[in-house]
Amino acid sequence: xxxxxxxxxxxxxxxxxxxxxxxxxxxxxxxxxxxxxxxxxxxxxxxxxxxxxxxxxxxxxxxxxxxxxxxxxxxxxxxxxxxxxxxxxxxxxxxxxxxxxxxxxxxxxxxxxxxxxxxxxxxxxxxxxxxxxxxxxxxxxxxxxxxxxxxxxxxxxxxxxxxxxxxxxxxxxxxxxxxxxxxxxxxxxxxxxxxxxxxxxxxxxxxxxxxxxxxxxxxxxxxxxxxxxxxxxxxxxxxxxxxxxxxxxxxxxxxxxxxxxxxxxxxxxxxxxxxxxxxxxxxxxxxxxxxxxxxxxxxxxx
Numbered sequence: 001x002x003x004x005x006x007x008x009x010x011x012x013x014x015x016x017x018x019x020x021x022x023x024x025x026x027x028x029x030x031x032x033x034x035x036x037x038x039x040x041x042x043x044x045x046x047x048x049x050x051x052x053x054x055x056x057x058x059x060x061x062x063x064x065x066x067x068x069x070x071x072x073x074x075x076x077x078x079x080x081x082x083x084x085x086x087x088x089x090x091x092x093x094x095x096x097x098x099x100x101x102x103x104x105x106x107x108x109x110x111x112x113x114x115x116x117x118x119x120x121x122x123x124x125x126x127x128x129x130x131x132x133x134x135x136x137x138x139x140x141x142x143x144x145x146x147x148x149x150x151x152x153x154x155x156x157x158x159x160x161x162x163x164x165x166x167x168x169x170x171x172x173x174x175x176x177x178x179x180x181x182x183x184x185x186x187x188x189x190x191x192x193x194x195x196x197x198x199x200x201x202x203x204x205x206x207x208x209x210x211x212x213x214x215x216x217x218x219x220x221x222x223x224x225x226x227x228x229x230x231x232x233x234x235x236x237x238x239x240x241x242x243x244x245x246x247x248x249x250x251x252x253x254x255x256x257x258x259x260x261x262x263x264x265x266x267x268x269x270x271x272x273x274x275x276x277x278x279x280x281x282x283x284x285x286x287x288x289x290x291x292x293x294x295x296x297x298x299x300x301x302x
Contacts, residue, residue, distance in 0.1 A: 007167055013038070027160045032103040033168045039086050044072045047126070048083040051075050051112065052105030053119045056098035057170060060134065065278065067097060068172060069136040070124050072116040075109070097136075102168055104161050106125060117144040118154050119161075126162070126173045131257065135174050161244060176220045176258040177213050181202070195264075195282040195290060199272055201232045206253075210271040212282060213292070218260050219267045219278070225255045233273030264290055 005024065012019040019038050025261040030047060042048050056069040060162040073085040082103050089095045104119070105111065111119075121143035127135055146154070162173045199208045210225035221227075227250065233242070249256035261267040264278025272281075288296075 005163060007164065009167070013041075017236065020168065022164050023107075024160055024164060025100045027157075028108060028158055029157055029166045030105050030107050030163070031161070031168065032105075032226070033100060034086070035100045036090060036098060036101065038288070039083075039090050042086075043085055045083070047105055047107070047109070048081070048103065049075070050081045050083045050105050050109040051116050052103055053116055053123060054082055054086065054104070055102045055123075055165075056095065057100050058098040060097065065134055066132065067134040067136055068127065068170075069095065069098065070120060070127065070141075071137075072120040072141070074113055074116060081105075102165065102170065103295075106162075114144045114146055114150070115154060116150070118146055119158065122154075123161075123173075123190065126158075130171075130173050130175045132174065132176070134172075162261075176217070177215065177222070177261050179195055185205055193284060193293070195284055197268060197271060197281050197283070199281070201228055201272070204229070204232045206232055208272055210255075212264075212267055214264070218262050219264050221259045221261065221271060222257065222268050223255055223258050225271060226253055227255055227271040228273035229253050230273075236275035237269055237273055238266075244270060 008022040008023045008025075010023075012021055018035065019041065022033070023029075026050040032042075032048065051072075051074045053070070053072050053114040056071070058067050059065070060067050067301060069089075071085060071089075072108075073082040077082040082105060086101055086103075089098070089101075120141040124135060124137055124141055127133060151168075165172060166174060193214055195212050195214065197208065197210045197212070201208065206228060208226060208228050210227060211222045212225075213220050213222065230245070244259065248259055258272070260268075261270065264282050265276060266278070268276035268278035278296070280289050282290045284293060
């Protein structure tokens, strides 16, 4: 059974859109969320002159996708560690895509070169695996050589950092199909329900075969789904789903990535190429519709 967490968010400028300092009970880590425009205000913060790992977050002007750069900063002779690197990036015209930074350091400046190299590598690999953001790093960071004792210690730091990062608004480490933890042992199976949609489009002689999962964020159509080609769409499909079809990676009518939707019906429309009632179209492996499953779940709670 998961335990609750007490996370402290300090609005440094008295404004939710300004700088935020984040700490967590029984954790040596300290996190900062800093808008790019507010970097200069941090010059007097001693802990931002220490070693740590940082993320530069932005959105691509060309594709609209979320992008990030993950870097590390060691304490320098001039005392300007993380802050110095952020100011360098702010002045760099090649890194004008980012609008805010998230920084992880410690309350006691205990990170050395080995620790920050390991963390940079782990954060990069976790972000790549989650596939939520385009990672701007050109090279794979070296994890360095650490003892198993130190690895265990740093993995605990990573677990807390993942929690804090989500709290600060970036689900960079959370796959679209991530399973939410069960509230207690008596609840239903904690894994998300996998659903399927099969439809024969006679006009073009094509069969849609899609799979999806309903998650806490919405409805995710899974990579590998066979979706209707452009020739199979009609004028009932929404402009939003037409646009999403053009932006998603689709090869030979096979979806090459997980795609998140706000509703089962929007997901059904996306894969069939026409308006559809997702509560009836999507079924579990036993053939029960999503609507029937929702009614059964409601009856069980009464």
